[in-house]
Amino acid sequence: MSVTLKIDDKTVNAKEEMTILEAAKEADIEIPTLCYHEELEPYGGCRICIVEVEKGGRSSIVASCGYPVEDGLKVKTRSAKIDKMRKTMIELIAPTTGEIGGKLLTLAREYKADLYRFSSRVVVDPTKCILCGLCVRRCAASLWDNAVGFVGRGIYRRVVLFPEKSQNCGVCQICLEVCPTGKIPSTGPINSIPFIDDVLAGRK
């Protein structure tokens, strides 16, 4: 089954099981993402891929990576409102990452984000990690099964290595391919992600 929707004034045909992001990709319409990977399930964590959808006269903001396409849907991938929100989110995440590069920096430039807007409000050791979960999810999907994972809640959340699984780690190095900030260097996660024991004991 195929559905027809409108993305930024372009009429797009998409398969019923597709998300807005996938449909946009096929139609060569760019929607920025940080936590999306085409081989993994949508996560909805970074919220950078938000778009405005209009359905039955009512418009709302949704994350395009998870929102299924519908017949007659009108999608706006850029608007003053969306740009402002993307800018705010980049500004909010910037102080926790420290010096940024890669995709995040490109986005920051495009949306004219002031990376130091909240730096006086957020006093933390920058980690270079935006908690997109790509490494965690990619690892879970690989044969090594959850060598890296999340611990902690809210602002205490972080990515750690689980010792009992770590002997396998460093073999596939897939996690460093998906990391959007360069936190995981070519030497692999072992050197850049702390062990859970060290984190729990407060050593790292």
Add this chain to the structure above:
Amino acid sequence: MKPVDAAEIVRSAKEGKIVDRLLYTDREGKKIEREIEIPFYKHQLRIVFGQNGLLDPRRIEDYIALGGYSALAKALFEMTPEQVLNEIKKSNLRGRGGGGFPAGSKWETTCNAPGEPKYVIINCDEGDPGTYKDRSLVEGNPHRVLEGLIIGAYAIGSRQGFIYVREEYPLAVENFGIALKQAEEYGFLGENIFGTDFSFHVKVHRGAGAFVSGESSALMNAIDGRLGEPRIKYVHTSTSGINGKPSNLNNAETWATVPLIIEKGADWFTSIGTEGSKGTKIFSLVGKVNNSGLIEVPMGITLGDIVYKIGGGIPKEKKFKGVQTGGPSGGVIPEQHLDTPVDFDELTKLGSMMGSGGMVVMDEDTCMVDMARFFANFLLEESCGKCIPCREGLRVLHKILSDICDGKGEDEDMQTIEDIAETMNEASLCALGTTATNPVLTTLRYFRNEYELHIKQKRCPAKVCKALIDYYIIPEKCQACLICLRNCPEGAVHGGKDMVHWIEQEKCTKCGSCYEVCNFDAVKKLSGELIPPPPPEGMKPLRKGRS
């Protein structure tokens, strides 16, 4: 009433007399004989949890004696599943857990969704500070909640149910477990219920105490054995929930209302309440109010009636300032809106929400900025941290509010708060993030002046924010009783016997001990005012009766 009074009560009861000295006395000193005439109860309509006091929650026989499980029997023998579903739809019962989504439509979605098995779940993950209505229901009348669930399962076509209950509610876990066992023994649960071919089982799932796990997708993740955090869902859990199967989740109070509707009919139910909100609602009435506790009121009663008629007004003749409805992410409603009826849509219009039924009354001594900071802190600690707007937005929001309370607020802070709030409201992954800004946004809307005073004049009008207040002893009132001097942990109070006391401001940590202990009302809090100089050395107190 004390245990020693028991003998006298029994004796009087035998003679059909009333023990006059133990009667409830109202504010005017009038003695009241019947519970229903006590103002706290008079304005309530306790149809959902009114039975709590009449039965032993561990005896199914008590519940049956009060008509329990007759609604289930009616549903099974006199109604088809479609009829049950239609009755709930007709009743316009809306979810009592916060969202207010029509329960009937939700049931229908799960019922019609492809995929087997289908699940039904009781949400008893009540994590709001100061809210305990679900606890009271599951602890005090577990069969009522269970009966609702079984009826729902029959209507939806489910064979497996769950109750998700907080580990912090051990008595609820225990009582519900007992209820399950007893219901099975009586044949109300398990295989071939009431001898029909309808079978249904229930499992207890104990939550590990995360506030966010009350969110539907997070709750189902937890039941699935995964991390209890929300998942991206534009396909609702009623279509794809536990194990990816259709799963219908309702709050414990919603389930407890179901047997009533089946027993008395949707027409009876819709005769109570407002156009858009039917039936009754249970609230945890707490805070600066004379009568606090769980109350059940018909929808449509005004907030003012709840605060003044049921709550008996504000203690110590203080002035009412605001009432926060809907738990930590609810908004604060000010005095000019006290005539607002309790109704899902009306509360939302004011920037607050029905939420799970928290109702915190605040008096003039509450600082609205400090209050917003408190709830931002709660939500910051409870945010799962999965999405950027909620995790980072709350971090910055909390810091800005703390700075304002600490006298470090800047002119552009209110605009910054609104910017962050807009992004959080629209872009967050789940309702924790999208509603987290309600307390700060409503206080900005209704008490903007207070923010401005904090930021521009470094003044806290409610005299709460420590950094913005000073303690001062009024020399003319001080009786030199030494009590504050002895209680000051910092040795900041000077003076002595027969010498007026004064506070050395540099040493004062603003703990407020002197203010608490003074019997002569001589200690005053100042904010944004010049502190008068200390009295002349050796000044004698002005005693009453002396000139």
